[in-house]
Amino acid sequence: MEETQRIRQTLKKSIFEVFEKMFFVFLEPAETYPAGKEVLKASIRFRGPRSGTIDLLFATDLAMRMVQNLLLKEPDEMSDRDVEDCLKESANVVCGNFLRLFDSSLTFDLSIPGFERNIEVPGEEKGEQAGNPVVIHFQSEDGGLSAVLRETGS
Amino acid sequence: MSFNILIVDDSNAMRSVIRKIISMSGFRVDSCFEAGNGREALSVLSSNWVDVILSDINMPEMNGLEFLETVRSHDLYHHIPVIMVSTEGSTERIQEAFENGARGFIKKPFLPEDIRKVLYQVVGCQEDGEYGGNAENPSDSEEVDF
Numbered sequence: 415m416e417e418t419q420r421i422r423q424t425l426k427k428s429i430f431e432v433f434e435k436m437f438f439v440f441l442e443p444a445e446t447y448p449a450g451k452e453v454l455k456a457s458i459r460f461r462g463p464r465s466g467t468i469d470l471l472f473a474t475d476l477a478m479r480m481v482q483n484l485l486l487k488e489p490d491e492m493s494d495r496d497v498e499d500c501l502k503e504s505a506n507v508v509c510g511n512f513l514r515l516f517d518s519s520l521t522f523d524l525s526i527p528g529f530e531r532n533i534e535v536p537g538e539e540k541g542e543q544a545g546n547p548v549v550i551h552f553q554s555e556d557g558g559l560s561a562v563l564r565e566t567g568s
Numbered sequence: 569m570s571f572n573i574l575i576v577d578d579s580n581a582m583r584s585v586i587r588k589i590i591s592m593s594g595f596r597v598d599s600c601f602e603a604g605n606g607r608e609a610l611s612v613l614s615s616n617w618v619d620v621i622l623s624d625i626n627m628p629e630m631n632g633l634e635f636l637e638t639v640r641s642h643d644l645y646h647h648i649p650v651i652m653v654s655t656e657g658s659t660e661r662i663q664e665a666f667e668n669g670a671r672g673f674i675k676k677p678f679l680p681e682d683i684r685k686v687l688y689q690v691v692g693c694q695e696d697g698e699y700g701g702n703a704e705n706p707s708d709s710e711e712v713d714f
Contacts, residue, residue, distance in 0.1 A: 436677040485584055499581035506579070506626065507676045510655020514675070521658040524626050526578070 421516070422548050425468075425563055428512035429552065433559075436507060437480040437500075441552040441559060447535040448473035448558030454497070455530045456505035460513060462522035466565040468509045470501070471535065473557025477501055502527035508561070536562075570596035571691060572616065576609040576623040576635065577602075577653070582676075586622060586653065586683060593684035606635025613645055620691055622674075622683075625654040625661070633668060640669040649690045653678070 426443075433439045447453070450473045457469045472480075481492050481500045505527045513522050547564035573590060577583045583602045590597060601616055603609035605627040612618070621639070625632035632652060639645045651672035652665045662673050672686040 432677045435679060481581075485581060486588070496581060499579050503579045503582050507655050510626075510657060510676065514655075514657040518657065518659050521660045522656075524656065526626070526628050 418546075418548060421563065422550060424516045425508075425512050425548060425561055426550055428508055428515055429550070429559075429561055432504065432508050432511055433480075433554075436484065437504070438483045439476070439480060439554050439556070441554050444551040444553035444558055446551055446558070447471060447560045448476070449535075450474055450557055452532050453535050454501060455533045456501040456527055457530075458505045458509045458527045459525040460509055460522045461525075462513075463520045464522075464565060465567060466563060468505060468512070469562040469564075470505050470508065471533065471558075471560040471562070472501060473559070476554055476557040476559055479554070479556040480504065498529045502529050512563075570598040571619040572599045572601070573597055574601045574603065574609060574612055574616075574618045574621045576604075576606065576621065576627070576632065578604050578624065578627040580604075582624070589680045589683045590687065593680065593687070595684060595687055606630030606632065606638065609635055610638065613639075613648075618645075618648055620687065621648055621650045622653050622687075623650055625652060625656045625665075633665065636665065636668050636670055651686055651690055653683075 430441060433441055448471055452474045454472045454474065454477050455469055457467055459467045477497050478489055478492065481487060481496050482489065484500055485496060487496065506524065509524055513520070547562045550561045552559040575583045575586050587600055590600065599616070601612045601618065603612050607630040609623070623632045623635055632654065636650050639648060639650055649671040650669065651674060652670045653674045653676065655676045657675040665673055671690045674682055674686055
């Protein structure tokens with residue numbers, strides 16, 4: 415459980431750091447998955463001494479805010495491609511930052527991030543069980559974010 | 569003195585961010601080229617003069633380390649300073665990049681001043697635009713951890 419706690423704390427730190435530094439979004443801990451008209455997902459796989467996936471689930475308004483802050487574009491100037499690109503990059507940076515903070519002496523290969531729209535939010539019963547996956551929820555002024563880290567072995 | 573810059577990243581958003589940061593930093597840019605991976609970047613190099621390259625590592629088709637190796641071993645491009653801009657920040661990966669000839673390493677997430685600082689250091693240029701350094705001196709190489 416200590417290991418799970420360390421993974422959880424490191425992932426949380428990585429997400430706070432990336433969202434503040436890159437997207438100027440300030441998150442707070444929350445209890446549930448994002449809600450709203452549509453939930454978007456960016457995913458990335460990592461492979462190395464440990465392997466797994468990180469999924470980030472975003473409320474639409476939060477995604478729009480991230481694009482606005484990163485690319486300095488107003489909502490009517492944003493394309494679907496901008497949203498996809500920003501969310502994929504956020505998964506890439508969160509994952510790289512997490513692995514570096516976890517243990518910078520270990521080297522991992524990261525996949526090219528994936529993206530999905532309109533995903534079904536997992537029920538709470540499919541949430542964290544015995545530390546795998548690790549699920550962390552956040553909220554912001556513009557909606558929720560959840561991170562799901564699932565280890566698949568080395 | 570102004571510079572031609574090549575930004576290599578598979579994320580259109582990240583290329584756009586880096587381009588904006590450079591243009592707002594006061595760094596004198598003549599042309600700013602973009603490529604989505606190492607292979608596209610080689611194509612840009614084949615028809616344009618480039619003074620400095622900023623490249624991601626994790627890209628499809630040809631990743632940043634393969635691209636760096638190709639640039640370093642190329643008769644015409646080997647002198648061009650390459651700065652890696654990546655999420656991949658393990659000690660081993662950074663060392664590998666420097667051993668393969670990278671002149672700087674910027675870890676994502678970065679702040680605008682991080683890009684500016686490394687860019688000025690790597691091209692051996694003072695912030696007033698005066699050319700004042702030896703860009704080939706390995707001691708100019710910079711790793712920035714933010």
